[in-house]
Amino acid sequence: MTDLQKLTIGKALNLGLRRAMEEDPKVLIMGEDVGKLGGVFRITDGLQKDFGEQRVLDTPLAESGIIGTAVGLAVRGFRPVCEIQFEGFIFPGFDQISSQLAKLHYRTQGKVKMPVVIRVPFGGGIGAVEHHSESPESLFAHIPGLKVVSISNAVDAYWGIQQAIKSDDPILFFEPKRLYHSGALRAEIDTDGTAPPVFSSQVVREGTTATVVAYGPSVKVALDAAAAAEDEGHSLEVVDLRTLSPLDLGPVFESVRKTGRLIALSEAPSESSLTSEIAARVQQECFYSLEAPVLRVTGFDTPYPPAKLEEHYLPDLDRVLHAVDRSLAW
Amino acid sequence: MPSEQWTHPEPGDGPAAVAAQPSPEQVIAGLRATSEGGAELTQLLTPEGERVPSPQFDKYVDDIDAEALRGLYRDMVLVRRADREANAMQRQGQLGIWVPLLGQEAAQIGSGRALRANDMAFPSYREHGVAFARGVDMKDLLGIFRCTDHSGWDYQRHGFHPYTIVIGNQVLNAAGYAMGQKFEGKVGDDDGEATIVYFGDGATSQGDVHEGFVWAAVYDAPLVFFCQNNQWAISEPTERQSRLPLYQRARGYGFPGIRVDGNDVLACLAVSRWALDECRHGNGPVLIEAFTYRMDAHTTTDDPTRYRLSDELEEWKLKDPIERVRAFLARGGGADQAFFDDVQAEADAFAADLRDYTFNMPEPPPDRIFSNVYAEGNPVLEAQREEFLSYLDGFASAGEH
Ligand SMILES: Cc1ncc(C[n+]2csc(CCOP(=O)(O)OP(=O)(O)O)c2C)c(N)n1
Numbered sequence A: 001m002t003d004l005q006k007l008t009i010g011k012a013l014n015l016g017l018r019r020a021m022e023e024d025p026k027v028l029i030m031g032e033d034v035g036k037l038g039g040v041f042r043i044t045d046g047l048q049k050d051f052g053e054q055r056v057l058d059t060p061l062a063e064s065g066i067i068g069t070a071v072g073l074a075v076r077g078f079r080p081v082c083e084i085q086f087e088g089f090i091f092p093g094f095d096q097i098s099s100q101l102a103k104l105h106y107r108t109q110g111k112v113k114m115p116v117v118i119r120v121p122f123g124g125g126i127g128a129v130e131h132h133s134e135s136p137e138s139l140f141a142h143i144p145g146l147k148v149v150s151i152s153n154a155v156d157a158y159w160g161i162q163q164a165i166k167s168d169d170p171i172l173f174f175e176p177k178r179l180y181h182s183g184a185l186r187a188e189i190d191t192d193g194t195a196p197p198v199f200s201s202q203v204v205r206e207g208t209t210a211t212v213v214a215y216g217p218s219v220k221v222a223l224d225a226a227a228a229a230e231d232e233g234h235s236l237e238v239v240d241l242r243t244l245s246p247l248d249l250g251p252v253f254e255s256v257r258k259t260g261r262l263i264a265l266s267e268a269p270s271e272s273s274l275t276s277e278i279a280a281r282v283q284q285e286c287f288y289s290l291e292a293p294v295l296r297v298t299g300f301d302t303p304y305p306p307a308k309l310e311e312h313y314l315p316d317l318d319r320v321l322h323a324v325d326r327s328l329a330w
Numbered sequence B: 001m002p003s004e005q006w007t008h009p010e011p012g013d014g015p016a017a018v019a020a021q022p023s024p025e026q027v028i029a030g031l032r033a034t035s036e037g038g039a040e041l042t043q044l045l046t047p048e049g050e051r052v053p054s055p056q057f058d059k060y061v062d063d064i065d066a067e068a069l070r071g072l073y074r075d076m077v078l079v080r081r082a083d084r085e086a087n088a089m090q091r092q093g094q095l096g097i098w099v100p101l102l103g104q105e106a107a108q109i110g111s112g113r114a115l116r117a118n119d120m121a122f123p124s125y126r127e128h129g130v131a132f133a134r135g136v137d138m139k140d141l142l143g144i145f146r147c148t149d150h151s152g153w154d155y156q157r158h159g160f161h162p163y164t165i166v167i168g169n170q171v172l173n174a175a176g177y178a179m180g181q182k183f184e185g186k187v188g189d190d191d192g193e194a195t196i197v198y199f200g201d202g203a204t205s206q207g208d209v210h211e212g213f214v215w216a217a218v219y220d221a222p223l224v225f226f227c228q229n230n231q232w233a234i235s236e237p238t239e240r241q242s243r244l245p246l247y248q249r250a251r252g253y254g255f256p257g258i259r260v261d262g263n264d265v266l267a268c269l270a271v272s273r274w275a276l277d278e279c280r281h282g283n284g285p286v287l288i289e290a291f292t293y294r295m296d297a298h299t300t301t302d303d304p305t306r307y308r309l310s311d312e313l314e315e316w317k318l319k320d321p322i323e324r325v326r327a328f329l330a331r332g333g334g335a336d337q338a339f340f341d342d343v344q345a346e347a348d349a350f351a352a353d354l355r356d357y358t359f360n361m362p363e364p365p366p367d368r369i370f371s372n373v374y375a376e377g378n379p380v381l382e383a384q385r386e387e388f389l390s391y392l393d394g395f396a397s398a399g400e401h
Helices: A008-021 A045-053 A065-074 A091-100 A138-143 A154-168 A218-231 A251-261 A274-289 A307-313 A319-328 B022-030 B066-091 B107-114 B130-132 B139-146 B168-185 B206-220 B244-252 B266-280 B310-317 B320-331 B337-359 B364-371 B379-400
Strands: A003-007 A027-031 A056-059 A079-083 A117-122 A148-150 A171-177 A187-190 A202-205 A210-216 A236-239 A243-245 A262-269 A295-299 B120-122 B193-202 B223-229 B255-260 B286-291
Touching: A003 A008, A008 A027, A008 A154, A008 A171, A027 A065, A027 A295, A027 B286, A027 B364, A065 A091, A065 A236, A065 B022, A079 A138, A079 A154, A079 B066, A091 A117, A091 B379, A117 A154, A138 A171, A138 A243, A138 A262, A138 B168, A154 A171, A154 A187, A171 B022, A187 A319, A202 A218, A210 A218, A210 A251, A210 A274, A210 A319, A218 A319, A218 B130, A236 A251, A236 B130, A236 B139, A243 B337, A251 A274, A262 A319, A274 A295, A274 B286, A307 B364, A319 B379, B066 B107, B066 B320, B066 B337, B107 B223, B107 B266, B120 B168, B139 B337, B168 B206, B168 B223, B193 B266, B206 B223, B206 B244, B223 B244, B223 B266, B244 B286, B255 B266, B266 B286, B266 B320, B320 B337, B337 B364, B364 B379
Parallel strands: A027 A056, A027 A079, A079 A117, A117 A171, A148 A171, A210 A236, A210 A262, A262 A295, B120 B193, B193 B223, B223 B286, B255 B286
Antiparallel strands: A003 A187, A148 A243, A202 A236
């Protein structure tokens, strides 16, 4: 029997978490305000009511504490899912993430497993004050031992969170916060079906003129740009990266060999970032197929500006199309 | 003196058959002290507006005659009125977000007015009342909440550091600043300098706050830790952060901790003056737990009805920080109705001015994004700025045709 449900990304995450908790009593949810309040974005809404305070922990207000104790709980056989309230507040926990979470498996020659998921709402576009709009994912992709993924749609949210929880590796799970409750991204999900492969890149729109690779909230921007480009007679192929570490660039290489042009799109500052890595690897693998240099459309190399300026800071459809024009003019 | 809430067996006695645990009532009594604030609460003015004598603290408010008290009253009314106006403006879409201070006026004005010009205050993000007391134009706060700016005042001139949103960070920064005051020989006598740092009860769980306690203690930094325990960290009650009343933690770090009625402006002034005095003379640090209540939402994006009962709010309304001063002044003849009416009129005008200013606040120019990232410039960024400006120009010239 199929159970088709039309869900937003937020609801899909909530349902995915619920399923994971039902299936495995060792799954815990922990974070600030995740219990009674259901998290500041309500992603864990109702879970404490149904699973109790020992499985959905309203923790003291300390990120190093949340992640550090999750490490210990994992050593004890639990599968903690930590919520960081906003990406800008992950840094008090950075030490625990990079020094312990990422390295214990290696340090113990595989004896200790770290099935910990850290959910991180990230990205801009919500008109917030400082520390609520950043894109720090490249910092984590740079740490060996961590897996980093980012979802862009409700189907991946539902399945991705469950697969992340099942994984024995520590996973940083970046969620596009401005799309949580987007009605336009509501998707029909067969919640009882079989999980599609989630942690691999995927072509989400086929095209021939140029490729745009993006992840998280930028995938929607890329798809909107592709729709707009069609009116100008350009056919853009869009690849959703989904897995940021390890990068699954196979589908990107394939696409670039077809289109000859690549735009790497992300909200994060560009210097020493995921888009830098993509550009380097694509020129290495696809040098003879490229008709133009890989171009990047990113946030600027500045702190995230006051929100009144974020429309300028965040890459939008126009900036993607501008890059396509520059690529084609080569 | 701090009272123990429960007793563990002494090490030599061996483990008790059943570990001694505080009863829920003991925990609630110690942490929340919902009725009177607990036995250790320093209070000079009751919620009914009666003056309570204090052998220890009266001398710190000797100079507060009726006129000075009217001044404190006025401060609180103006700050509350500005807070309500900003809250309303957020609801009307004029501010992106607002962080209400409703209920915390006495803690902020009392401590803020205890500071001297050379002292330094490190706020978190709700300290609009302290800002006011430090002479910051409240208009200069609004850019943060309208999202045109990250900070809008001259921190040196006002002795008021930029707001800090990442919980607890400012506590270490303040410890460092206070160490600097010490290293420069600015403590030791009546003219000494001191620093005060503001944080919430939730913040006390952060490592940075613990480390701030350690640093300030081992370097004898002239730092007053001012914890506004407003009972809630968004949806989480104080019980989720601590098993002991927070002021009692200080003892473990080797400095005094004191709990003051955070809704009593006179007590907050007296205790802060005492603590700052200790610091000025080189006896710091000190922890003050101002026992108060956040009467409104955490921020305008929060919904407190999901996690707290209206009974609690009703109970705290009876302890309103402004009403008790009003009652005291009125009863003792320190102020008449004309005074209260004047202050209200002044507050309304103050709010109207803030409103006008907010509605007319200019948008920052787009290339502000690139300003002040570095003190010494950065060629990569300069190139990015140029490219961005010519990209924007492209739209402008396209639009002209
Ligand atoms: C490091 C960090 N984690 C999480 C947050 C999100 N957050 C903002 S305010 C807040 C609660 C703070 O409570 P408390 O310290 O008691 O101060 P209050 O707001 O009550 O004055 C939280 C969790 C943050 N700003 N910084």
